[in-house]
Amino acid sequence: MKNQVISEVSIIPVGTGDTGISHYIAACLEVLEGRGDLSYRLTPMGTVIEGPLDTVMEVTRQMHEIPFSKGASRVVTVIKIDDRRDKPSTMADKIESVLKQLPSVKT
């Protein structure tokens, strides 16, 4: 089985003159729509992506490019990759492991 990672990406356009950035985020997420080789989930602070590491890095690279194509001149992108190779780990598994120990947790 191909190793899967879980990664989170936050894309922050800088100097756009507008404090709202949701239209940039929406455009970044279109990169992920309709791909069969990745799962993702939007959170209030970023996008969590699950898939093979090389694929995840490739789409992150594409997402980073989107704000420039919409007029931004500077983009800060923060990526956090969690790569566990001793056993399969999915986004659902990680949440589930915590819920088993603290069932009242809000997700």
Next chain:
Amino acid sequence: MKNQVISEVSIIPVGTGDTGISHYIAACLEVLEGRGDLSYRLTPMGTVIEGPLDTVMEVTRQMHEIPFSKGASRVVTVIKIDDRRDKPSTMADKIESVLKQLPSVKT
């Protein structure tokens, strides 16, 4: 109205000898349970917290301490604070702004 921020915290115990860290995370989340002054949400890559900045920093400080109380000797904590003061912004608002533009997004 008191200004609210949205923050994400990831707590990573280092050198524990065990690749699994969910019991540390569950213990960290107990700090957030039952507080009336904060909202939170567990994601596969961290915990998103919404509340007044000083309160958010105070609980983050408490959460950071938890793995030490459970035996860890080194902890790396990553915090990302999104503080918007031109208009109220909640976790739900941020998701909603993106969904309005791209209704197919998974959350």
Next chain:
Amino acid sequence: MKNQVISEVSIIPVGTGDTGISHYIAACLEVLEGRGDLSYRLTPMGTVIEGPLDTVMEVTRQMHEIPFSKGASRVVTVIKIDDRRDKPSTMADKIESVLKQLPSVKT
């Protein structure tokens, strides 16, 4: 001896209409100047601070406030805390440990 942590803070004003942010950074660093209880070091991607955890969090809180006082309406602050309690660890120690193993490293 009081436990010391090493922390890195990056402060990103959002929506300012100017891609340059060095005047915000310079103002944030003034918070650190002349304090006897902390050491710091500016890097191309953030500011590394060394000191007791509570003090580090207090100055980070102050630094985060600076861009607002200079007109920004939204600030994203990223903080990474490295807290090691099994032995004292300084900024200089961390660099030194790597250099001992790879003397050609550029710092």
Next chain:
Amino acid sequence: MKNQVISEVSIIPVGTGDTGISHYIAACLEVLEGRGDLSYRLTPMGTVIEGPLDTVMEVTRQMHEIPFSKGASRVVTVIKIDDRRDKPSTMADKIESVLKQLPSVKT
């Protein structure tokens, strides 16, 4: 001229049973040694890399792999990319811009 970015990478092996991680870091840095297409600088909290974005992502991918080749089973890698396209920006430029405004800053 090819666009250059400045990126910071922190590689955190998880569950290794040893709080010290400098030998992993030293091995990661060997990936950067002797490359003519990149500059880098070790800081107490990560490695700052300057070069074309695709090259920076390629070496970051290689660095992330190193702890696994040395026995780690889980690695968390945090990457922060600063990509400015309205004018050339180097690690030295970024520091210099701040120093011009606050000459007493320690670097």
